[in-house]
Amino acid sequence: MSNTAASAVEPKRASAPAARGPATSAPVNAALSRDAKIALFRTMLRIRRFEERSLRAYQAKKIGGFLHLYIGQEAVAVGCCSLMGKHDHVITAYRDHGHAIAVGMELNPLMAELYGKSTGCSKGKGGSMHYFAPDKNYWGGHGIVGGQIPLGAGLAYGLKYKGLKGAAMAFMGDGAVNQGAVHEAYNLAALWSLPVIFVIENNGYSMGTSQARSSAGELAKRAEGYGMEHGVIDGHDLYEVRAGMDKFLRAAREESKPAVVEIRTYRYRGHSVADPDNTYRSKVEIEEYRRTKDPIQVFQNTLLVEGVLTDALIEQIDAEARAEAETAAEFAEVSPYPTPEDIQSDVYWEADNPSQRKSHGRLFFD
Amino acid sequence: MPIFTYREAIRHALAEELTRDPNVVVMGEEVAQFNGAYKVTEGLLEKFGPQRIVDTPISEAGFIGMGLGASMLGVRPVMELMFWSFYSVAFDQILNNAANVRYMSGGQINCPIVIRGPANGGTNVGATHSHTTENVLAHHPGVKVVVPSTPADAKGLLKSAIRDNDPVMFLENTMLYGLEGEVPEGEHLVPLGLADVKREGTDLTIVTYGRCVHHSLAAASILEKEHGISVEIVDLRSIRPLDIDTVLASVAKTNRVLIVEEQKPFASVGSQLAYMIQREAFDELDGPIHRLCTVDAPAIYSPPVETEQLPNPRRVLEAALRAVAGSE
Ligand SMILES: Cc1ncc(C[n+]2csc(CCOP(=O)(O)OP(=O)(O)O)c2C)c(N)n1
Ligand SMILES: [Mg+2]
Numbered sequence: 178m179s180n181t182a183a184s185a186v187e188p189k190r191a192s193a194p195a196a197r198g199p200a201t202s203a204p205v206n207a208a209l210s211r212d213a214k215i216a217l218f219r220t221m222l223r224i225r226r227f228e229e230r231s232l233r234a235y236q237a238k239k240i241g242g243f244l245h246l247y248i249g250q251e252a253v254a255v256g257c258c259s260l261m262g263k264h265d266h267v268i269t270a271y272r273d274h275g276h277a278i279a280v281g282m283e284l285n286p287l288m289a290e291l292y293g294k295s296t297g298c299s300k301g302k303g304g305s306m307h308y309f310a311p312d313k314n315y316w317g318g319h320g321i322v323g324g325q326i327p328l329g330a331g332l333a334y335g336l337k338y339k340g341l342k343g344a345a346m347a348f349m350g351d352g353a354v355n356q357g358a359v360h361e362a363y364n365l366a367a368l369w370s371l372p373v374i375f376v377i378e379n380n381g382y383s384m385g386t387s388q389a390r391s392s393a394g395e396l397a398k399r400a401e402g403y404g405m406e407h408g409v410i411d412g413h414d415l416y417e418v419r420a421g422m423d424k425f426l427r428a429a430r431e432e433s434k435p436a437v438v439e440i441r442t443y444r445y446r447g448h449s450v451a452d453p454d455n456t457y458r459s460k461v462e463i464e465e466y467r468r469t470k471d472p473i474q475v476f477q478n479t480l481l482v483e484g485v486l487t488d489a490l491i492e493q494i495d496a497e498a499r500a501e502a503e504t505a506a507e508f509a510e511v512s513p514y515p516t517p518e519d520i521q522s523d524v525y526w527e528a529d530n531p532s533q534r535k536s537h538g539r540l541f542f543d
Numbered sequence: 544m545p546i547f548t549y550r551e552a553i554r555h556a557l558a559e560e561l562t563r564d565p566n567v568v569v570m571g572e573e574v575a576q577f578n579g580a581y582k583v584t585e586g587l588l589e590k591f592g593p594q595r596i597v598d599t600p601i602s603e604a605g606f607i608g609m610g611l612g613a614s615m616l617g618v619r620p621v622m623e624l625m626f627w628s629f630y631s632v633a634f635d636q637i638l639n640n641a642a643n644v645r646y647m648s649g650g651q652i653n654c655p656i657v658i659r660g661p662a663n664g665g666t667n668v669g670a671t672h673s674h675t676t677e678n679v680l681a682h683h684p685g686v687k688v689v690v691p692s693t694p695a696d697a698k699g700l701l702k703s704a705i706r707d708n709d710p711v712m713f714l715e716n717t718m719l720y721g722l723e724g725e726v727p728e729g730e731h732l733v734p735l736g737l738a739d740v741k742r743e744g745t746d747l748t749i750v751t752y753g754r755c756v757h758h759s760l761a762a763a764s765i766l767e768k769e770h771g772i773s774v775e776i777v778d779l780r781s782i783r784p785l786d787i788d789t790v791l792a793s794v795a796k797t798n799r800v801l802i803v804e805e806q807k808p809f810a811s812v813g814s815q816l817a818y819m820i821q822r823e824a825f826d827e828l829d830g831p832i833h834r835l836c837t838v839d840a841p842a843i844y845s846p847p848v849e850t851e852q853l854p855n856p857r858r859v860l861e862a863a864l865r866a867v868a869g870s871e
Contacts, residue, residue, distance in 0.1 A: 527707070542785075542815065
């Protein structure tokens with residue numbers, strides 16, 4: 178443990194333990210080079226600094242609508258997405274910034290999207306909840322709780338139909354598990370052996386409702402009803418996430434086996450920034466998680482123990498992450514808004530590709 | 544020209560597109576082994592095998608959403624809804640995913656999916672099974688909506704729909720599955736968004752689509768013979784995109800309009816049409832636009848009364864006489 182280290186993350190809360198479990202020596206982690214480990218740490222920190230910067234922009238009224246921060250959950254997206262191969266795909270809900278950065282999206286277009294600018298990743302048409310990067314196998318960013326899960330099964334169906342060896346990871350929250358569409362997707366995936374892993378990011382709460390007040394039974398175990406594999410992973414420890422998910426991803430890619438995986442995590446901020454966060458959980462609880470389980474802190478300490486990180490390197494990486502987030506905010510600030518004329522593009526493929534249009538008649542009715 | 548039923552025409556369109564493009568997959572409840580709840584897909588399993596013709600569980604949100612996800616990767620699923628009435632349990636997938644994903648991604652994604660099945664009343668199956676959903680679907684920018692009335696149109700439009708890169712909602716009619724008609728030989732494509740004048744006339748334009756085309760044709764021949772009224776019938780075929788130009792050209796010719804639709808009146812397809820006609824052809828109109836709809840209540844079961852709730856040739860005839868007389 179490195180309590181004295183110049184913690185880049187939360188200087189006063191540097192008591193999180195270093196990871197020591199068997200996951201550390203799991204092949205998928207043992208195979209990581211020093212640079213790869215640093216890159217994972219960097220990605221988690223970039224997510225956090227990006228979101229902290231976006232929160233300031235929100236408070237400065239630069240951003241409209243909802244802003245659901247991923248702070249505290251970074252090891253989940255980074256751990257899972259770091260395992261992606263060429264034919265692996267990701268889809269998630271509205272708490273989607275972490276996954277976007279983890280699959281390799283640039284901060285500038287992500288921040289610009291929050292600002293509603295035309296340089297945003299969805300040209301300012303999607304907003305915080307609807308980030309997409311199909312070129313990085315990232316299929317959103319979906320605002321309806323559970324609605325993305327059948328699409329995730331469909332990505333797996335597409336892989337299987339095309340004979341590609343890959344897996345789809347369909348992320349959802351602990352609240353989403355009670356949606357009918359999720360269960361329909363479970364059944365289809367199991368029935369047809371689709372290479373999809375349903376990843377429940379269990380942060381303990383769906384908005385202000387604790388898991389105990391919303392879900393009967395154990396979340397991942399519901400897979401048993403469908404004859405699917407399932408598992409529970411500690412999402413505070415990046416090595417655990419990678420080791421645990423690697424097993425399921427391999428089974429999906431090699432044997433086309435679906436699974437339901439619950440990854441235990443915690444969000445440190447309110448449900449969205451509009452949530453004053455003072456009705457459904459205690460400050461003590463939040464503080465305890467931050468102090469002992471912060472995934473960035475845990476991994477930082479692990480890498481310090483391993484001798485991969487040094488205080489100087491941590492400081493450098495953090496400074497770079499902060500600067501990158503700041504640059505993204507500046508980029509977003511100076512970028513233009515879409516124009517009213519842009520409202521009606523990107524609705525129909527045919528309307529956007531007039532030279533290839535085959536249909537006649539009016540598509541819009543103003 | 545060879546004669547086929549509406550059902551066969553749809554089946555031929557499916558078979559031709561399955562043969563042409565290996566990415567086309569037909570999926571739905573009972574489409575494979577059972578040969579289709581309405582036998583539309585009869586024989587396709589035998590011909591194309593279980594990879595291409597797929598029986599799904601009764602799980603509309605699940606399989607429609609799954610088809611959409613697969614379409615994002617370039618599969619071209621043709622999903623059968625046993626009745627369009629069941630779209631309600633898959634509605635989120637249709638309106639939030641099919642219609643919105645392209646937009647929310649800033650144009651990075653398109654969903655080349657077709658969802659097809661019957662949407663009609665008249666078979667005494669009561670309120671849960673008789674919804675006509677074209678107005679609700681067409682309300683959502685991002686999806687296209689097609690309602691063919693004849694075997695030739697059904698075939699040509701379905702082939703175009705399968706090749707379309709946007710999500711297309713294809714609404715058939717169980718009362719028309721047995722209808723026979725000429726279907727051109729060889730590759731027969733009907734573009735979306737092109738209306739068809741099914742009968743020419745000079746005194747009244749009936750704008751309609753789907754099964755109501757046939758009610759209107761029946762009424763028109765009586766109007767001609769017994770009342771000396773010459774009716775022009777414009778079959779929209781496609782609701783979105785909409786060929787308003789053909790409608791307006793007909794209105795300019797007849798100066799009187801009756802809209803006939805198997806829709807409840809509130810915010811129907813006809814409401815939109817009436818708005819557009821008055822807005823764009825006000826000076827051409829010799830009287831108010833008339834509209835004949837389904838009587839405004841949930842679908843009644845009682846067989847003889849259901850016929851009276853829906854548009855039928857007699858109701859069309861009466862409405863046409865009112866429209867020509869300019870009376871209520
Ligand atoms: C169908 C639907 N119902 C309700 C909401 C409003 N809502 C958005 S997020 C949320 C809580 C979901 O919690 P969970 O699935 O645990 O995900 P988390 O926010 O914790 O990541 C609710 C109720 C919604 N977006 N969609
Ligand atoms: Mg939650």
